[in-house]
Amino acid sequence: MLRIESAPLEGISTWLFRKTHQQMFGGVNRYFTPFFSPTPERKLTTKELRDLSPENNVGVPVVPQIMAKRPEDFLWAAEEARELGFDEVNLNLGCPSGTVTAKGKGAGFLLRPEELDAFFEEVFKSVCLPVSVKTRIGYHDPAEFGRLLEIFNRYPIQELIIHPRLRGQFYRGEVHLDAFADALAASRLPVTYNGDLVTQEDVAAFSRRFSSVDTVMIGRGMIADPALPRKLRGGPPANREEIRTYVGTLYEGYRTAYGYPGFAAQRMKELWFYLINLFEDGDKYAKKLRRVGNAAEYEHLETGIFRDLELLTQPRKPLDGTGQGKE
Ligand SMILES: Cc1cc2nc3c(=O)[nH]c(=O)nc-3n(C[C@H](O)[C@H](O)[C@H](O)COP(=O)(O)O)c2cc1C
Incomplete structure (x- = not known):
């Protein structure tokens, strides 16, 4: 049975969305939170606390997403997540927003493979929870992904979630399925696919082509149709x-x-x-x-x-x- 993950969507996939969706429609194995960014003050904001607090996440399988480029920031955030009761954290390597990439974070981190390697080296020495990664296939060119994958492959990343677009595409235009196929073949990590799955037929077509992928992450498709995961499990459409x-x-x-x-x-x-x-x-x-x-x-x-x-x-x-x- 295909595993379905709910994608992080800043401003949309909030604690209230996750809880309400699970209660009313279900069908999702795990929900990812929008990213939170650790700051030098080492304090979660009110908004972040609300999204991550145990009482707002009771009974919902949730993975907090972290945006960071310094290992010490990521490690601090992972520890906070553990104390709040979560059992995995996710690293954001996909955010295309100019303010984020200019700081070398999100998709901006993909431009600095050496730094990324050093980041993982430090993080995996002591991180207190399993770490998954959500990435694009490159910043300028899908050819960048080979080098990046070589790095990912050397670390015990729990799950590699690939959105096969480049930074400049934001969330539009063609998804590079050929680049995804290459990545899948070369990855030693469990790979999850993310991007443009909106209907049951989209998911079926994806699974026909990539039968070895057992997990997909869905974002806008399940906001447009909250019953999509349920339908994929054989349930009825929303009324x-x-x-x-x-x-x-x-x-x-x-x-x-x-x-x-x-x-x-x-x-x-x-x-x-x-x-x-x-x-x-x-x-x-x-x-x-x-x-x-x-x-x-x-x-x-x-x-x-x-x-x-x-x-x-x-x-x-x-x-x-x-x-x-x-x-
Ligand atoms: C409004 C909006 C907010 C997003 N926020 C995040 C985020 O916080 N973290 C992240 O990794 N991706 C974020 N994304 C990207 C989605 O998680 C997902 O990768 C993208 O929408 C492609 O998948 P989809 O076609 O299934 O929506 C966002 C996308 C949109 C449209």
Whole structure:
């Protein structure tokens, strides 16, 4: 049976999303948190603590993701994760954002293979938890991946999650499946595939081509269709009432947790950027959703969507870009 992991999505795959998704739809083996970045102050922010606190993660299999380039920062963050009760941590080597890569972190770390090697050398001397890695196939060119894989292969990385795009592609354009095939052949580590799996047919086609891969990570596809993992297990598609309850639970949950309706509306806007594709003629509302500025506007649109639009059994494709105004 294929293992399914829920991808880290900053602003979307929060503690509330993970908990609600697991309770209502299930089908996911593990949920990855959006990254958190250790700082020299050695203190988790309120936002990070909320996302990682044991009470907000009860009963949900969660892997915290860490963004760091200094081994001491990563080791500190892993220790924090262990104290909070987690049993694995993940390193982010994929974030394409300019502010991150300029610091040599995320996908920026891929440009410095020697430094990366030294980082792993230090980390694996003393890290207190198993470490998985989520990476792109390179910064400028897929040819970079051979050298990177040589490094990864030398360390006891628990799982190598590969999103076969280059940094400059952000989350758009072709996924380099040939580069993924090469990486799979050359990897001595367990490899997980991530990228553009949106429908059951996408997953089936992937599994036909890559039958040895037993784990896939899904991000936008399961935001656009929260029932995708369940359907992949032979379960039914989402029905209207379920989606309504799901959306209502998230909105109410954010309102209660943050006490600021505008914030809750912002979180929901980012979710709807993908979820609107599960509605026929969703385009009509997609533009309006992007312009939502406050909670009242959001609530008005949410009511309109459920009043006016038919639910589809799978999302319209492609699911391009992000809903955060970034590329
Ligand atoms: C809005 C948004 C936020 C993301 N945040 C993170 C993150 O915090 N950490 C990470 O490793 N990847 C992050 N990603 C990348 C996703 O985890 C995933 O690799 C990417 O969306 C491709 O997979 P998908 O096509 O299944 O969505 C983000 C992607 C999007 C669109």
